[in-house]
Amino acid sequence: MGELYRLAVSETTDGARQAVIEYNGQLLPVDAALGERFETITDLQPLLDQWNEVDTLIADYVQANTTAFSRGGPVGEATLLAPLAAPGKILCIGSNYHDHIAEMPIPMTPTYPYSFLKPTNNTVRGTGDSVAVPRRVSMMDWEAELGVVISTKCQDVTADQALQYVAGYLNFNDLSARDWLASKPPVGVDWVQHKAFDGFAPMGPYLVPARFVADPQDLPVRLTVNGKIKQDSNTREMVFGVAAIIEHASSIMTLYPGDVIATGTPAGVGHGRKPPEYLSGGDEVRVVIGQLGELVTYIV
Structure with missing residues (x-):
């Protein structure tokens, strides 16, 4: 396993994007481990496209060069951006925690992973970014979720093979507009107005x-709003685990490196509270899942 490192994208002093390795609170450019393998690494996507080889190279570098990070820049002084600026797709799983199903209440436990897609070129945001309450939305909600990032093109994989196709994990906040969930449109939930507004996919x-x-089925999941704990659960509460989700998703569509799967949210969302609670301008939302760091979103 080796020394724990994490990958990120930071903003340079001239406003450019740079892929970095975080180790022990210090950052080094990915170039330090990979040399001139890539011309310019401004996003994690090129690494994911060659993940099996790149992952080993970075792990070996970190293991052999831990002291080099003392010369890197402190995380606290960096501006970190979304690890993937535009994933190929964001597949979201709904109603996938037993405790969340109980709080909503959802009339039945799904018999297969219930899913929908989020657009990528308008929803993705990084930590510290602001997300505006959409003009027509009065019921904006939070959803802390474990995000799974695919490493290798795959189709029709079995659950016992599925985790081999995972590059890694990240925090994901599946921001939601409950207005159209509550109004019960004639053809069911309007997933576009529910999930696809600008900025609704911080990661x-x-x-x-x-x-x-x-x-991945034993990770604590916590979300706070303005410092108050709203969600405090564990991925063991999932109805369908990561492996089962990948098996199901890959039976429908080919998954590609850099695709993100948001695996559902536990109990504690605003819409399930009595009385309901929703986000408004000035709120600060923080998501922490295991060792994945802290995802901060400012609502404006």
Whole structure:
């Protein structure tokens, strides 16, 4: 397994994007481990496209050069961006925690992973970014979720093989507009107005390689709003675990490196509270899952 490192994308002093390795609170450019393998690494996507080889090279470098990070820049002085600026797709799983199903209440436990897609070129945000309450939305909600990032093109994989196709994990906040969930449209939930507004997919700040997550079904999930704990659960509450989700998703569509799967949210969302609570301008939302760092979103 080796020394824990995490991958991120930081903003340079001239406003450019730079892929970095975080180790022990210090950052070094990924170039330090990979040399001139890539011309310019401004996003994690090029690494994911060659993940099996790149992951080993970075792990070996960190193991042999831990002292080099003392010359790196402190994380606290860096501006971290979304690890992936535009994933190929964001597949979200709904109603996937037993405790969340109980709080909503959802009339039945799904018999297969219930899913929907989020657009990528308008929703993705990084830690510390602001997200505006959409003009027509009065019921904006939070959802802390474990994000799974695919490493290798795959189709029709079985659950016992599925984790081999995971590059790593990240925090994900599946921001939601409950207005159209509550109004019960004639053809069911309007998933576009529910989930697809600008900024509704904050993620990061890190991609933690799968080698450091021994069991994705045993990770604490916590979300706070303005410092108050709203969600405090564990991924063991999932109805369908990561492996089962990948098996199901890959039976429908080919998964590609850099695709993100948001695996559902536990109890504690605003819409399930009595009385309900929703986000408004000035709120600060923080998501922490295991060793994945802290994803901060400011609501404006």
